Amino acid sequence: xxxxxxxxxxxxxxxxxxxxxxxxxxxxxxxxxxxxxxxxxxxxxxxxxxxxxxxxxxxxxxxxxxxxxxxxxxxxxxxxxxxxxxxxxxxxxxxxxxxxxxxxxxxxxxxxxxxxxxxxxxxxxxxxxxxxxxxxxxxxxxxxxxxxxxxxxxxxxxxxxxxxxxxxxxxxxxxxxxxxxxxxxxxxxxxxxxxxxxxxxxxxxxxxxxxxxxxxxxxxxxxxxxxxxxxxxxxxxxxxxxxxxxxxxxxxxxxxxxxxxxxxxxxxxxxxxxxxxxxxxxx
Amino acid sequence: xxxxxxxxxxxxxxxxxxxxxxxxxxxxxxxxxxxxxxxxxxxxxxxxxxxxxxxxxxxxxxxxxxxxxxxxxxxxxxxxxxxxxxxxxxxxxxxxxxxxxxxxxxxxxxxxxxxxxxxxxxxxxxxxxxxxxxxxxxxxxxxxxxxxxxxxxxxxxxxxxxxxxxxxxxxxxxxxxxxxxxxxxxxxxxxxxxxxxxxxxxxxxxxxxxxxxxxxxxxxxxxxxxxxxxxxxxxxxxxxxxxxxxxxxxxxxxxxxxxxxxxxxxxxxxxxxxxxxxxxxxxxxxxxxxxxxxxxxxxxxxxxxxxxxxxxxxxxxxxxxxxxxxxxxxxxxxxxxxxxxxxxxxxxxxxxxxxxxxxxxxxxxxxx
Numbered sequence: 001x002x003x004x005x006x007x008x009x010x011x012x013x014x015x016x017x018x019x020x021x022x023x024x025x026x027x028x029x030x031x032x033x034x035x036x037x038x039x040x041x042x043x044x045x046x047x048x049x050x051x052x053x054x055x056x057x058x059x060x061x062x063x064x065x066x067x068x069x070x071x072x073x074x075x076x077x078x079x080x081x082x083x084x085x086x087x088x089x090x091x092x093x094x095x096x097x098x099x100x101x102x103x104x105x106x107x108x109x110x111x112x113x114x115x116x117x118x119x120x121x122x123x124x125x126x127x128x129x130x131x132x133x134x135x136x137x138x139x140x141x142x143x144x145x146x147x148x149x150x151x152x153x154x155x156x157x158x159x160x161x162x163x164x165x166x167x168x169x170x171x172x173x174x175x176x177x178x179x180x181x182x183x184x185x186x187x188x189x190x191x192x193x194x195x196x197x198x199x200x201x202x203x204x205x206x207x208x209x210x211x212x213x214x215x216x217x218x219x220x221x222x223x224x225x226x227x228x229x230x231x232x233x234x235x236x237x238x239x240x241x242x243x244x245x246x247x248x249x250x251x252x253x254x255x256x257x258x259x260x261x262x263x264x265x266x267x268x269x270x271x272x273x274x275x276x277x278x279x280x281x282x283x
Numbered sequence: 284x285x286x287x288x289x290x291x292x293x294x295x296x297x298x299x300x301x302x303x304x305x306x307x308x309x310x311x312x313x314x315x316x317x318x319x320x321x322x323x324x325x326x327x328x329x330x331x332x333x334x335x336x337x338x339x340x341x342x343x344x345x346x347x348x349x350x351x352x353x354x355x356x357x358x359x360x361x362x363x364x365x366x367x368x369x370x371x372x373x374x375x376x377x378x379x380x381x382x383x384x385x386x387x388x389x390x391x392x393x394x395x396x397x398x399x400x401x402x403x404x405x406x407x408x409x410x411x412x413x414x415x416x417x418x419x420x421x422x423x424x425x426x427x428x429x430x431x432x433x434x435x436x437x438x439x440x441x442x443x444x445x446x447x448x449x450x451x452x453x454x455x456x457x458x459x460x461x462x463x464x465x466x467x468x469x470x471x472x473x474x475x476x477x478x479x480x481x482x483x484x485x486x487x488x489x490x491x492x493x494x495x496x497x498x499x500x501x502x503x504x505x506x507x508x509x510x511x512x513x514x515x516x517x518x519x520x521x522x523x524x525x526x527x528x529x530x531x532x533x534x535x536x537x538x539x540x541x542x543x544x545x546x547x548x549x550x551x552x553x554x555x556x557x558x559x560x561x562x563x564x565x566x567x568x569x570x571x572x573x574x575x576x577x578x579x580x581x582x583x584x585x586x587x588x589x590x591x592x593x594x595x596x597x598x599x600x601x602x603x604x605x606x607x608x609x610x611x612x613x614x615x616x617x618x619x620x621x622x623x624x625x626x627x628x629x630x631x632x633x634x635x636x637x638x639x640x641x642x643x644x645x646x647x648x649x650x651x
Contacts, residue, residue, distance in 0.1 A: 049650045058647040086567025097562040101290035113284045114567040170650050
């Protein structure tokens, strides 16, 4: 078995067909090792959640392969996916997504009912996780009596209770204040470091970059690596807007010069206004 | 999973209470109609049930008292008396007609009873005499009360002018009432001086009623004999048959109503918890388990509605009995089991739409 827990090969996801087709993810390939924390960032609508849903087996790619812990989940029968998710993936959501009628402890116990194992062992692990995450006194509280940070910690305990090798977190700090967000990220960091779990986080939150081993930038469905805190600020030659050359997806080579644009519109204007060697076209 | 399914419906107390009430009310309607019908049926067959005969003898081709008439020659009583195993014979004359009392007509089974009859008379005498004498009549106490007549007042059956000499209990239903007159008076009224309708036979202590029945029929080809149990069962079938379609229809309507209420409740709950369903799926809950969870919720509400309906009936029936004494409610075990079976149907039907919703829920919605 390879060191990579997740391998994505040329993953593409297209919603709709014909003129209305939307390419949410375009030929993304990546590999995430065991114990690694990978952050996927990018603008809204860039396909981050779609990518996360495919890694989590919630959505089938239009083409490409996803191998999770040695299992090609894109080839697995649909009926097999719930069991794979229950055993191998823990989910942490932006909106916590706790079952409103259950207590914190019952929420954490919920995924354990989906896998085999002794009830007593599951219960003991649940209590231990809640203790570890500082929720011992909140075990019997329903979600509406918990703070945002506490809810997310319950959600993390729920994600960990079946001992999955992979945790997928969608904007885990998105609904939290600064202190709670920081706490949640440190918990995820510790989980990766101490327990060797792989964590893939989709977020806009720049604070999360501090704990990431690798940062991937997704824009218009395409993925690229970006080192944390690495920026190369340049000016869009058309509108003059400041653009990060690392994350920009619209660029053009003219006359041996790499021009970076804030948008497709500026790129097209530039193309119209200049010749192939970069000189301005005559009026 | 089951804890989640159970708590999901319990958490919405108002919705659950409304749903349980709606389901229970639908069941109560079906249950009450059945009970009213059962009560009326018992009222209709009250006379053969309480006549204390071991064997009933009647005209060949007749097998009922309800909606039937039988005429046999009075001498047949002596013939039957001679059959081995027969201890005694009480002839009665019987007519479906109206009794006019208090200015109103009351449909009644009028029974003509001979003097010193050993059986066939009123089984519960609430006032006056229990043996009708010439010129006298024993009325149902309910008729007397409704008609405003008392002992000594005059009532009439056609041309017969009679004095109320006794009142009986347990002889009134919405379909009929039972009235006793002297055999001689009824024969005159019917212009049938040598006729009887039924012979109420008591068999010897060691005789088998079924064997005596066979012996009577063997002795006279113009007579039909039935054991009391068979005769009562035959009368009950006839009475039930006449209203069975209505009861079945109402049971179906009640069941359909309950199914709709239950289905709406579960479906609405499924819609409200669409996101939680998606989360459950994302966490690894298979469709089959989630459909079972919805079925479990339906079972809780359906069975709960059924139990609440029984409780409502148990409380309401005595109250109704006091408020409307004319209506007798009889809850039969068969009605309870039939309704339980209907509840099972309701539960399954009500699960279909929510189950479809569960199957269509996209787990990726958990990320939305």
